[in-house]
Amino acid sequence: MKFFSQAQSSLMAEVLDQIVPPGDGFPGAGELGVAEHVDAVLSRSPRLVRLFSDGLLAIEQISLGMFSQEFSAVTNPQKVEVLKKVEADHGDFFHHLARHTYAGYYVDPRVVRLLGLEVRPPQPQGYELEAFDPRLLKNVKKRVKLWRDA
């Protein structure tokens, strides 16, 4: 990781498993390693580096304030409580956290496969679709002129 320290990486993994939790045969975003994707996103934006650095600190502070323990030590329901408070008090950070977590998670071929989708980009194959059937227009063709003379 380029931006996250060892401690931040561990915290990110814990947090990401709450954003997209494991279940139904799907991995959580933390265990999938989405923190690496988020780390790569930060390299595009010094502003995001600051936002995440402050935001991760806020998570620990709120956890300590609410439950007198570090985030990694509290129960899952308590983690949700902490993150709801972070979402309310640090909305911009949380917005970017969730956004890049979703992006990193759902672009991962392992997740795409689990969703039952073909693992391939739209091109070059594209997709087949039946040509337009003009018979569908039989009702609307009965409409009289809909534009105003001008």
Add this chain to the structure above:
Amino acid sequence: MLYDNDTVDVLIVGAGASGGAFAWSLSQAGIQVMCLEQGDWIEPTHYPSASEDWELSRLTDMSPDPNVRGLPQDYPVNNDDSPIAPLMHNAVGGSTIHWSAHFPRFRPSDFRVRTLDGVADDFPMTYFDLGPFFELNDTMTGVAGLSGDPAYPPKSARQTRPVPLGKLGETIARGFDELGWHWWPSDSAILTEAYDGRAACNNCGPCDIGCYRGAKASTDVTYWPKAIASGAVLKTWARVREITVGRDGLADAAVYYDRSGNLYEQKARVVVIACNGVGTPRLLLNSKSARFPDGLANSSGQVGKNLMLHPYAMVTGVFEEPLDGHIGPIGCAILSQEFYETDLSRGFVRGYTFQIARSSGPVNTALGGFGGNDPVPWGKDHRQVLRERLGHTMTIAVIGEDLPEEHNAVTLDPDLSDSHGIPAPKVSYKLSENSRRMMDHGIARATEVLEAAGSKDVMANPLLRSAGWHLMGTARMGADPARMVVDEWGRSHDVKNLYVIDGSILVTGGAVNPTSTIQALALYIADHFKRNAGKGV
């Protein structure tokens, strides 16, 4: 400063929708044309739609928002004072690189809103005056569609058959039929069959990240190759800082930076601005001189004012059955113009169009789809909601006509600039009460038709922020030099060899995507220019 010794006859700034059409038209007549474009050519097969992580490109290099991309060829736009963020692309092809290629024309009434509805101003020409240029532009572009739409005067046969509806389009068409409302397969600048040496669309989906096959009519694959074959010269990575004027008060040159920051001067006999409704006023306002201290062509004080952006409300329906919305051109299936013309009993003047958008992949779905403001929730319900939506949604875009108001404006930001230090634009925009009522009406009607089509859950975004695709009105055209920036033929009232041909000149905005009309106007202005060339400016 480095000087190009040759004075060119016609210098166009901007290689997008209007610049491409104009350059082609003039070059056909043997007129010497040079175009300066701040972006580069993009090789279609380099678009991200063939990469496994294609969905991420919307968040980075193929975002329609220049502030998100932040590429060297982009300039920032201060949009803090606007609920709608202006979008654009800087490349050969301009914003036709990322457009979804919806290609409806303005309707006859759109040219006569003062006469018909007592608001804003009429255009200095009618729909029917533009008719031959609409047709010519369609031929050059290659339009998928079907003639016979009762919402328009007759058009010639479309170049290729309509974009396939797919399950999603057929589902919502049944909803419109159920209510007895108008719908029609959209005129789309997307080839459904091979045409003019270009390949047909293969329904891959994400037109907005660039068309890998060149089936979508961005002007880098339509007008520009033909213009260049006819002798037009296109310089890329050429970012114009200002247009200068000579002692006679005529425009005489463009001062521009190349990619390495070298400054050049290109002399010209005629200068044509085609930089879009934000870029054009930015350039004119940056072109200050002793003679034009408030910016070039701005004796009226109207440069940058009357910005129109087309407010969009997005209404998304979730359906039980899969709609396969990731298949087929993302923005184009059908449209409805049931509520287009003025009916004051609805509580607002003018009207709106419904456009049916498809859905996209899992990243886009998780982030809230094209509605944008309703991401899938995080935490324990996340996976279930994602499953309910993925492939099961469609979005109705309510695109409304916003009328010109002086306080909606592009100005120069006092602090922000691009990588060459050229002052950046600031956009100030307030949604009018008329637009708000129009959007609310549209949301209610869109909900009705989604429910008629079988949607079990409807989500509405009352005003999409990332919706500033259509940048219009900031250098309007008309006969009155006190109120309009350019005359009936696109020529500056103040500077007789300076033309503006992009969306800035639109007098009002209609309630449809404006590119077809912008290009028809560019061809109309070019035609007049050619007929009068050599007769003196």
